[in-house]
Amino acid sequence: MIQFENVSKQFEDGTKAVDKLNLSINEGELIALIGPSGCGKTTTMKMINKLLLPTEGSIYINGEDISKVDEVKLRRNIGYVIQRIGLLPHMTIEENIALIPKLKGWTSEKWKPRVDELLNLVGLDPNTFRHRYPLELSGGQQQRVGVIRALAAEPPIILMDEPFSALDPISREQLQDELKRIQEQIHKTIIFVTHDMDEALKIADRIVLMREGRIEQIATPDELLQSPANTFVEDFIGVHRRGVSxxxxxxxxxxxxxxxxxxxxxxxxxxxxxxxxxxxxxxxxxxxxxxxxxxxxxxxxxxxxxxxxxxxxxxxxxxxxxxxx
Ligand SMILES: Nc1ncnc2c1ncn2[C@@H]1O[C@H](COP(=O)(O)OP(=O)(O)OP(=O)(O)O)[C@@H](O)[C@H]1O
Ligand SMILES: [Mg+2]
Known part of the structure; x- marks a missing residue:
């Protein structure tokens, strides 16, 4: 469904953030992108919704080369969650969640129940939270809203760039569980960037481990643990994995x-x-x-x-x- 073919991204100062990346992501799959800081995870992700353009190679979504797709149209079909959430502070929670559905022309009969459904999905009572402003929510609650906002217009693809990294360990575990549960219901194609190997092992169908713009290994969590491709992968798992209850x-x-x-x-x-x-x-x-x-x-x-x-x-x-x- 999403295909990277020999994709490279070199920035103007010469930094090669992504180097001849080949990757096929299946429909309904949750892929975790992981690797050391600066290895090109965010750059890879931003090329999917054309926030960045490749300097080489092509990206296809459902067989269509995205360089030929209008970026506004493309982004409406791709949910995006970032670490610092990016809720709009002057809009209520309801307005934040309904933003993309409204842009897509949904009527209030359609988006209002959708907002309630999504708030319920992450355990936030619509009557309590619908009319609050983002700053009247805790960090964990805001992050939940960030996630459901990305789901609101039912995009087939959702990009999540370290969405839980600013949370305390307990909220983080909760949200990981919620994301897993939601994914079992909605089966979207999700690209999830994380620094945390335990998070990747817990939620991903497949893990893509990157280093210096290249892929070191693509594997299911079990395969990665059982047969690391090389010593870099082994060390990365070793250091980043708590392996404790x-x-x-x-x-x-x-x-x-x-x-x-x-x-x-x-x-x-x-x-x-x-x-x-x-x-x-x-x-x-x-x-x-x-x-x-x-x-x-x-x-x-x-x-x-x-x-x-x-x-x-x-x-x-x-x-x-x-x-x-
Ligand atoms: N606009 C830019 N101009 C020049 N270099 C950039 C730019 N954006 C990113 N880079 C460089 O590209 C490389 C990859 O950056 P990227 O943000 O993709 O890394 P990352 O894997 O997401 O790292 P982190 O885990 O720290 O978020 C880094 O060396 C970074 O400094
Ligand atoms: Mg990043």
């Missing part, structure tokens, strides 16, 4: 034995003691740090090393049992 994965730094603080300077990475072990490891990896100072109520209480956290994570996996194994 739900309670264990919530284990925070606070519960660990910290080392005394030797020296700190303004460059020292600070991590809150309420962070989970996984969050702390991600921070250390992101900032390429070996150690960090742990703070509680903004006061330093000790230091921790990356090695210790990785050991702790490995212990948890052994005790907690792993996913999909």
């Amino acid at each position: 739900e309670n264990k994965e919530m284990k925070t730094i606070e519960s660990l034995d910290l080392l005394p603080i030797s020296e700190t300077n303004h460059k020292t990475l600070l991590i809150d003691s309420k962070s989970t072990i996984k969050e702390a490891i991600e921070l250390l990896l992101t900032y390429r740090a070996e150690t960090a100072v742990i703070q509680k109520n903004d006061q330093p209480i000790g230091t921790i090393s990356k090695d210790l956290l990785l050991t702790e994570l490995a212990n948890l996996s052994m005790k907690g049992g792993t996913i999909n194994e």
Whole structure:
């Protein structure tokens, strides 16, 4: 249904964000695009709704080359959810959700019940939320509205760029479950960008792991875990996969034995003691740090090393049992 044929995107400054990508996405499939920051996930996604144009190659939707399709028309048939939601603050929740249906010419007899149906679908009572403004909702509620707004006009394709990454772990798990449940009902073609391997393993039919604009592996979650194509895939899964059960994965730094603080300077990475072990490891990896100072109520209480956290994570996996194994 969506086909990338030798698609490359080179920006004007010479950056090659996507490099000869070949990918076929089936109708009704939920594909997770994952990979290190800067590997080309967002660029790949934005070429599907022509927010960006390829510098080489072609993209086909249902066999039609999208370079020949009017972009306004194209986008009305492609839902788009981004991390920071993008709800319009001066419009009510109802107006936000009904925006595209109205643009498509739906009458109020058609879009009003649709708004209620969608709000119910994500557990928001229409009578309570219909007339509220986005800022009168919590982050998780706004994100739910972001998701259903993308579904409102029943587009066959939905693009989701790290839609849940700004949420706390509990809302995030809930929304992942809701998305899975909704997808079982609606069977849309969904391209879902994420940084989180657990999220990808949980929700995707197939996972596309990218590096430097190229695809390292395309596989179902089980295949990816069982037969990683190369050491990059193996390492990526290893680091990004908690492999711990739900309670264990919530284990925070606070519960660990910290080392005394030797020296700190303004460059020292600070991590809150309420962070989970996984969050702390991600921070250390992101900032390429070996150690960090742990703070509680903004006061330093000790230091921790990356090695210790990785050991702790490995212990948890052994005790907690792993996913999909
Ligand atoms: N407008 C632009 N001009 C120049 N380079 C760009 C532009 N947009 C993106 N890039 C570069 O293209 C590469 C891919 O960017 P892209 O946003 O697709 O990455 P990503 O995989 O979505 O990363 P992240 O996980 O951080 O969101 C990066 O090196 C980025 O700096
Ligand atoms: Mg991105």
